[in-house]
Amino acid sequence: MPKLSLNASKKTKQTAAGEIPVDWECAKLERLIDKLEAGVSVSGSDRPAARNEQGVLKVSAVSDGRFLPDENKAIETSEILRARLRPRVGAILVSRSNSPELVGESALIKETPGNLFLPDKLWQVRLLKNANASEEWLSQVLRLPTIRLEMRNRASGTSQSMKNISKSAFLGIHVALPPLPEQRKIADILTTWDEALEKLDALIAAKDRRKKALMLQLLTGRKRVAGATGEWRTTTLAQVLEPTPRPTPKPSKPFLAAGIRSHGRGVFLKPDFIPADIALDELYEIKSGDLIVNITFAWEGAAAIVSDEADGALVSHRFPTFSFRAGKASRAFFRHYIRTKRFVFDCGLASPGGAGRNRVLSKTAFLKIGLMLPPIEEQEAIGEILDTCDAELTLLRRQRDALDLQKRGLMQRLLTGKIRVAVDEPVASP
Template identity: 25%
Template sequence: MTSECVAESIPAGYKQTEMGVIPEDWQTPTLGSLTVLMTNGFVGTATTHYASNDNGILYIQGYNVEENSFNFHGIKFVTEDFHNAHMKSCLKGGDLLTVQTGDVGLTTIVPESLAGSNCHALIISRFDKRKSFSAFISYYLNSKPGRSRLKLIETGTTMKHLNVGDMLHFTVPLPPAIAEQEAIAQALSDADALIESLEQLIAKKRQIKQGAMQELLTGKRRLPGFEIKRGYKQTELGLVPEDWECVESAVVVTYFGGNAFKSEATVPNGVRWLKIANVGKRKIMWNEISFLPSSYIREYQSYLLQKGDVVMALTRPILDGELKIAKLTSNDLPCLLNQRVAKIVTKHTANLNFIYYELQMSRFVEAMNEAMAGTDPPNIGAKTLGKILLPLPSTLAEQEAIACILSDMDAEITMLEEELEKSRSIKQGMMQELLVGKIRLV
């Protein structure tokens, strides 16, 4: 492409830079020219200086850093003596913390509430407030273009690493007015606030659903029309209503295994091949897609899955304490069932949706874990699954009523999750437009 063509493709009022096309009045300063301090957090072994949270100083590490946020899982504290001996890594409100090793380039802003904390092996950037608004820089470093460019200055082979010296020379696109930087950061912060509120609401709805499952699937709470008439009885599963049964799952469920399709049969396009890797927690995951010839739809009709079918993994079936089980939607079809994945088929005395929720209960998962003890990889068969006990309302009507309540809760959570994904997508679009000046706010 000639330079004339490149020039013609740049809109009026914009210019080409190493970070792409930006407004002509935007600058491209180095981080070193914008900061009054850029240094490392403490590098070395601090474990002998750990203290209790009652009398210690908060000690932030790379795993506590999230995009423009923090998590405090596994947070550590250090002694005041250690802190005083390493004041270089004492944090102030507005500082940026960038992960040096691990999730390289991930950046967050230190809020005033964390001022006075110390940190370990993080790059601390303290900006001259007359030149730049640190939140704007943080959003740029966390953007796709920012992270991509940071990868270009990584060092190391097995363990990638960011050096302060390289970060000092890293350039960023910057509006000339602090007011514009603040306006952009505020717009993205508002998007973050919406995302966070949706995440919190989803977490709350999931907790409510878990509580409902614990009560409804054990008979502790009965729905209207199914009230307790004869009290409770003691079983191997604990107390259950007198009018419920405790049965081996094989009495009400058939675990229909998939076919051992050959890897040589894989084709570039055709019918989707549902494998163990595609079964997530309550969701079919198509991150890794393999295809079988479309002709297999006719040849292997008994393995062709339908909308509403429930499948579970038989190898490595538990992830983070939860069963890898999912219900198929129209978006998952057509697909063929592979070996080591089982389709749940219920008999006439059981409702499929009720069983779908029963199999997710911790007692069932714990029984599976015990049955798989010693297997490598963790592995379970239909015969073993069939011996695990399930509590079962004696009428299909009660099973259906319970499943309906839980299905409605799932539908609400799914709707909120879709709204969350949409909000995240909108934010990504905003970052791509605002952080390079394609859209101007002031």
């Protein structure tokens, strides 16, 4: 990655915005912003607007510093005349009402369809004409961790799930204000990093779609592995799995405990679990390669193949474990099969219960679940193909996280003046 030509800022001053270069100013947002425009609350359908329909943005249209125009709902015909404010390209949107973690989320509008309106919970920032401030620069400033923290601290509300920030509280925030040419250069640099992140996100999404399509084809036999022979046969989980409980007395000292995430997201560990925190005298040991199920949440995909890191961890009786019968089923195949909608649906049928989340898996019904399986060699080959897809996605996500961390570090230094950039030099690319 090319290096940026940056100069350390040596002369600084202490201000309400922190320590900043002596040639920068400290300004409240009210000095830069003319208006915080908002739309109105209108009724809409629980679906995005089609091209020939009018839509109102949802609060989720502003997420992680990005504007997501597809996060909208179609406005009911009787409500269209009440909608009044459209998002403007180049403007900043701010979430004035949201969860405590997300209140104050903001994003720059780079492009937008012409059929959308703003709700009452999103502000559209309009800068003063003589503010000497760049919208691209300000959009980056509003994403600084220190500014986000101040917005959360200034938000009010009695509900623990919803907070609001007032106009006066928002406009009273102090920011470090560099000269306009430096603002623009800083924004150019950080925008380059944002664009690189967006490209990586698009690549990850495409690879994920490809993997899901392969899962659908390979795990149902619609697509066969090259060179595969032999028929797929109807079987049941009882014919390929063997219940393998390993009861053990509860340890007297802290131990490694485990749980299962829903939606096929695997096992999670709880190191140094305190024995007194669980009111059971007997626990069960799990082993690497087991299939383990959470009987309380199996209906929403709480099943996993135990990883090497979880080998020897302890669980309660609510986590029955199964081993694979030799020559009958492949762990690699089942690692992906248990994430399919078909498997989760079948687990739901095997989990009787009342409304809501109070449903418990019947282990007897679970073992009666039917499925189609290819010969063991093809199972292994399918598992290997899908494991390769997962490995590629993991690598891309790590690359994305590393780039995001680099961008955040650069952002913190540039927007506070810890390092300076010469405004007459070309922008480097990540």
